[in-house]
Amino acid sequence: MRAIVYRGPGDVGLEERPRPKVQSPTDALVRVTTTAVCGSDLHIYHGRIPNLAPGGVMGHEFVGVVEDLGDQVPGLAVGQRVVGAFSTSCGTCWYCRRALPTQCVQGKLFGFGELDGTQAEYVRVPLAATTLQPLPDALRDDEAMFVGDIFATGFYCAEQGGVRPGDTVAVLGCGPVGLFTQMSARLFGAAQVVAIDLVESRLAMAQKLGAVAVHAGQDDPVAHVRALTEGRGADVVCEAVGHESALRTAFRLVRPGGTISVVGVYVEQDVPFPLGRMFMRDITFRIGICPVRNYMERLIPLIASKRVDLAQIVTHSMPLDAGVEAYALFDAKRDNAVKILLRP
Secondary structure (H helix, E strand, O other): OEEEEEEEOOEEEEEEOOOOOOOOOOOEEEEEEEEEEOHHHHHHHOOOOOOOOOOOEOOOOEEEEEEEEOOOOOOOOOOOEEEEOOEOOOOOOHHHHOOOHHHOOOOOEEOOOOEOOOOEOEEEEOOHHHOEEEOOOOOOHHHHHHHHOHHHHHHHHHHHOOOOOOOEEEEEOOOHHHHHHHHHHHHOOOOEEEEEEOOHHHHHHHHHOOOEEEEOOOOOHHHHHHHHOOOOOEEEEEEOOOOHHHHHHHHHHEEEEEEEEEOOOOOOOOOOOOHHHHHHHOOEEEEOOOOHHHOHHHHHHHHHOOOOOHHHHEEEEEEHHHHHHHHHHHHHOHHHOOEEEEEO
16 A cells, blocks of 8 residues: 655655454454644654654544454444544543543554554554544545544543633634634634734635634734733633743733643743742643544534635645655645645
8 A cells, every 4th residue: 555654854765565354353444545744743754753664654644434443342333434533542541531542552543653654555453442532434534534533532622721702712723623622612602812923824725714813923913812802811822832932822822810721732841930930920831732533523513504614714625646746745844735635
């Protein structure tokens, strides 16, 4: 089968790999119909995550069709369309029973050196019954696939931030997760959403989604937010970048008694933390990996009922054979790239 593999920092390639097989009674073999390039994949692409050795298959977002099943996979059938979570989980361990599937003692990440990734024609899915979610036929791939990672993450960011009707929400980052966080803040009733970024094309998309767009290189986002809130600051600040500069800005944006919710990926970074400022200003700080398996079934009806239009952030749909070009395009943010789908 064809697959996108990691060769080294800044270098991926399209290569032939053996087609995976069911290895365990709880496995499923999925024929991938749509996958994508994610911002998290760039951490590997840049060589910041050492777990994936050269030759490893990339990717963790996917929709597909079940081709084969072990004999202990209840609730799934061969020929069924499914969306996958970015990590596997067993559903029965101490952490899973406490709604923390990303901490599952058997759980593994796709495409990060623990399991082969999903940017391929086929993917083996361990613990399939609690990793895959069946899809209604009416839901297109470009609508459904995001519940397995970035839409769930954006929704989780707004939810763990405690967004309430009437709030002012500032979102740092207008990449795919940031844009979905903005959509989700609206779902929770935010009166105004302020989108902050440095890329004009992404700010234009945020504005199209109804946010107040602030270019952090041309305007002072802190002054802008305070002008909108009678000097207080944002009720909730959502950080979807994963960089120390964004985190510093988050503490300047939030009002006393407000909440900072972080889903930006920090990979082995020691970031200074202003505990004194948090204490004196009664700031709530929340951070974590989205427990995406908790959200998949819950979010699918939102998409099916057209409460949200997730496909509008897709800027490019390319064949898997163009995966090398897709990485270069997404990394450089060329051609106004926001979200790139790959179709095997």
